[in-house]
Amino acid sequence: MIEPSPRLRNRCAIAGCGNSRLGQVPGVSSLDLLIEAMANALDDCGLTAKDIDGIVTRGPDDAYCHHQLIGERLGINARFSTSLDNGGASQILAVAIAAMAIDAGLATTVLCGYGRDAWSRTHRSEGARVRNLTRPESQHAQEFGPEFGYFGAVAAHAFGAQRHMHEFGTTREQFAEIALAFREHATRNPAAQIQAPLTAEDYFKARLIVSPFNLYDCSLRSDGAGAVIVTTAERARDLRARPVLIRGFGSFNNLSGWFADENMIKTAAKESGEAAYRMAGIGPSDVDTAQLYDCFTYMVLVQLEDYGFCRKGEGGAFVQSGALRMGGSLPTNTSGGQLSEAHVEGMLQIVEGVRQMRGAYPSERQVKDAEVALISGHGGNQVCHSTLILGRA
């Protein structure tokens, strides 16, 4: 077996980051939201589009050759550009591929990003709202699903939550603590889509969507985008913003399927995390803050186990200890995450990880003395996973 190369440890850095307006941004396409985030990322580190020689993006599912559309809007050609197809795992994979392209000498300064218009798209009409149409219908299953009334990502993840509850005694109170902790973080984030405090009473009064999940177990429908600029650690030191080191990354894909084996309750975060830890030369006890892909509360709980922050089956007790809150043992999704800040398929998790590693937030939002951040991406029919470990420079 070939090990992840420590040669890439700290070789590259994230030099700039940015986000667009978040939440409900009617009348703006996902492409324009992404360009807004990219312009902010360039401005953040004092570069212009002409300094960019690489682009790695992931388009909305109905866009063809998305990176070309981005280059056209930025007015640039690129030495290296592509767009990815790993769902919510794509955004970290973009950063990883950027670092590999830079290491291979194919590019020096790579712009990565993702934008979506999921709020606008699902609010165009009553039919679009009911059917929750974030993807074109041509991509929906044609058999072995819809005829049984099986639709949507909520149910796919709720299957995992139900099995986890059955095997390990995990409870809805434990899912609630994840929603409550992230909402508390969002109350300190003026950009968050939802900033109103959430109580346990609110949580348990909420309508069920696909049980065991209720409204607050589910992430938001958001318009928004995020972008980061990857370059060598050496070059990043000369730019305007404080750089953040890419200490390691990894990925793993349970291509046998979400329903196969034990994939719903022992996710690809395990192998993806192990690869990232090996590249970074660290373990879970070295991580100061986590920014996890929280499409649903349960996914946070299971990833905490799979990343080794606690043992398998003990994710519920771990979150109930208050670990995820500011001042806890592992402050997690400190922007509010996809459950409360905005759901941009993991892209904003990267942006928040970068900002935490810069250490420049006001004290109520800053994880104190944080040196290492672990960030996760999950998607692609629930089986693709990616991990990014960032470090303070």
Place this chain on the structure above:
Amino acid sequence: MAGAEKPLPRPAPESRAFWEGAKEKKLMLPCCDACGKFWFPPSQRCPHCLSSNFDWRETKGEGRIYSFVVYHRVYHPAFEADVPYVVAIVELDEGPRLITNIIDAPDRVRCDARVRVRFEEADADVVLPKFALIE
């Protein structure tokens, strides 16, 4: 949106035999001649050993509920009268797991409960393999 019809399966070429079997109230799956394993969803080569020699064989139609969910939200107007309804992953005794409905009341459904196939006509030409708890 009243009067909306439930979606019917639009079979891929490789899964037609599954739906033909269901019309005759048989739960048919591809089974490999080389390694003897069943698989699902249907495809033209065994995913266990990549052999292209296989037969469609009738399963016993029994298994256990690996996991399940209860739909409270209406995602498709044709299911409005059905909520709350149970969608489950059933693991057949032959190994493969399928998406289906459990026709029993949601509060009686548990992970690992034993179930048996119960064929239900969706229209004159389509029969759906659903499952019921074995008492």
